[in-house]
Amino acid sequence: xxxxxxxxxxxxxxxxxxxxxxxxxxxxxxxxxxxxxxxxxxxxxxxxxxxxxxxxxxxxxxxxxxxxxxxxxxxxxxxxxxxxxxxxxxxxxxxxxxxxxxxxxxxxxxxxxxxxxxxxxxxxxxxxxxxxxxxxxxxxxxxxxxxxxxxxxx
Amino acid sequence: xxxxxxxxxxxxxxxxxxxxxxxxxxxxxxxxxxxxxxxxxxxxxxxxxxxxxxxxxxxxxxxxxxxxxxxxxxxxxxxxxxxxxxxxxxxxxxxxxxxxxxxxxxxxxxxxxxxxxxxxxxxxxxxxxxxxxxxxxxxxxxxxxxxxxxxxxx
Numbered sequence: 001x002x003x004x005x006x007x008x009x010x011x012x013x014x015x016x017x018x019x020x021x022x023x024x025x026x027x028x029x030x031x032x033x034x035x036x037x038x039x040x041x042x043x044x045x046x047x048x049x050x051x052x053x054x055x056x057x058x059x060x061x062x063x064x065x066x067x068x069x070x071x072x073x074x075x076x077x078x079x080x081x082x083x084x085x086x087x088x089x090x091x092x093x094x095x096x097x098x099x100x101x102x103x104x105x106x107x108x109x110x111x112x113x114x115x116x117x118x119x120x121x122x123x124x125x126x127x128x129x130x131x132x133x134x135x136x137x138x139x140x141x142x143x144x145x146x147x148x149x150x151x152x153x154x
Numbered sequence: 155x156x157x158x159x160x161x162x163x164x165x166x167x168x169x170x171x172x173x174x175x176x177x178x179x180x181x182x183x184x185x186x187x188x189x190x191x192x193x194x195x196x197x198x199x200x201x202x203x204x205x206x207x208x209x210x211x212x213x214x215x216x217x218x219x220x221x222x223x224x225x226x227x228x229x230x231x232x233x234x235x236x237x238x239x240x241x242x243x244x245x246x247x248x249x250x251x252x253x254x255x256x257x258x259x260x261x262x263x264x265x266x267x268x269x270x271x272x273x274x275x276x277x278x279x280x281x282x283x284x285x286x287x288x289x290x291x292x293x294x295x296x297x298x299x300x301x302x303x304x305x306x307x308x
Contacts, residue, residue, distance in 0.1 A: 008289040016285045019264035026241060027261035038243070038257070049250065121250045124215075133215075136268045138283050139251035139291070 002148075003055050008141035011048040015137075018044055045135040046125055052137065053122045056144050061093060063151045064100040104151040111147055118144075173220040176273055177212065180247040180254050183269060183278055184228050187242070187256065194296045195232065199303055202234050207241070214248045232303070239306050242267075262305040267294055 021037035070076065071084035088095075097119060105111045118140070124133050192204045209226035217224070227244035240260035249255045252268035253275075265284040270291075271277060280294035292298060 005289060012285050012289055019285055022257075022259050022264045023261050026238075026259045029238075034259075041257075042245075117250060134246040134249040134255055136249055136251035136255055136266065136283070138266075138289050139268060139270065139281075141289065142291075143251060 002145040003059075004052060004141040004145040004148075007048065007052050007055065008138045011044070011137045011141075014044055014048075015041065042134070045137050046133065048137045049135045049140060050122065050125060052140055052144060053118055056118065056148070057097060059144075059148045060097065060100050060104065060151075063104050063148070063153070064095070066153065067103055105147075111150060114143060115147065168216060168220045170220045170222070173216050174222060176247065177217065177222065177225055179274055180212075181225065181227065183254060184244055184256070186278070187267075187280070188228060188230050191230070191232065191242070191299065194299055195303075198296070198300050202232055202239060202303070204230050205233050206230050210244050212244075212247065214246055216248055234307075239303060258302070260302060260306050263302060265302075 018037055018041035022034060022041065025031075025033035025037055068084060068088055072081060072088065074081075076084075098116065101112060101115050105115070121133055121135070188204060195202045195204065207229040210229050211224045212227045213222075213224035227246075229242060229244055231241045232239040240258055243257045243259060245255040245257055247254050249268065253271050253273055254269040256267045258265050258267055263284065263286070265282050267280055267282055268291075269278050270281050271279040281291035282294050282298060283289075283291050
């Protein structure tokens with residue numbers, strides 16, 4: 001089971017609380033309670049998306065560091081190694097998220113587009129500009145596990 | 155750069171006609187869902203029917219950026235002679251992890267229905283995330299829908 005499945009299971013537990021509140025409000029025909037429960041469910045989705053993204057970012061950095069270490073290895077030809085040396089003056093954590101992603105997946109492929117969409121979603125929430133972003137947390141968790149499994153490893 | 159050192163949100167030029175097509179397609183898919191549910195009821199639960207509810211406004215970020223006006227997402231409810239059975243609440247088209255989301259709320263369950271198709275794909279790929287079934291999705295089928303209805307009628 002991946003870390004993304006673990007988070008999806010945690011989301012499941014909390015989401016069930018808000019689902020139960022919606023079910024009760026529907027049974028009671030309490031529209032105000034129904035709306036409140038729906039908003040809480042949405043907020044919970046946003047929080048879990050951020051949590052998923054944080055773990056995804058760690059996976060990106062870890063996979064990037066493996067490739068970067070190989071690039072810096074004395075076994076790598078100097079013509080290639082010098083590029084890595086020039087680029088990696090500091091920590092891999094200081095390199096932009098999407099730059100690392102470009103090392104791990106082809107920029108022209110759907111995987112890159114999906115990751116870019118996550119990144120935009122994360123930034124949208126972090127900026128606090130648009131709080132109406134919608135998420136399907138369990139779908140994202142499943143997709144993130146697939147994306148990580150397809151990262152370039154060398 | 156702005157808040158917390160995050161890059162500014164994407165303000166890439168947006169294709170207005172394409173965005174309008176996406177919205178039209180989403181509303182057509184919601185209307186198709188309503189017709190599908192009505193057809194399933196007629197086949198298995200002839201005493202139940204679909205009634206329209208007040209539409210849900212749709213005016214997500216890409217629409218605002220394209221200068222498009224708000225649109226109405228059709229919302230509906232399954233009802234019997236003297237009882238409400240379940241409500242279909244469209245949540246939005248631009249959903250991270252999905253190509254549109256509708257929440258289904260009854261007094262017994264509140265699953266998440268998402269379309270996993272690609273934008274403007276000729277066929278929908280409706281999938282259900284039902285918290286009682288774990289973190290994986292199951293296809294949206296007449297059998298699943300019938301089960302939801304029977305739970306309420308039991």
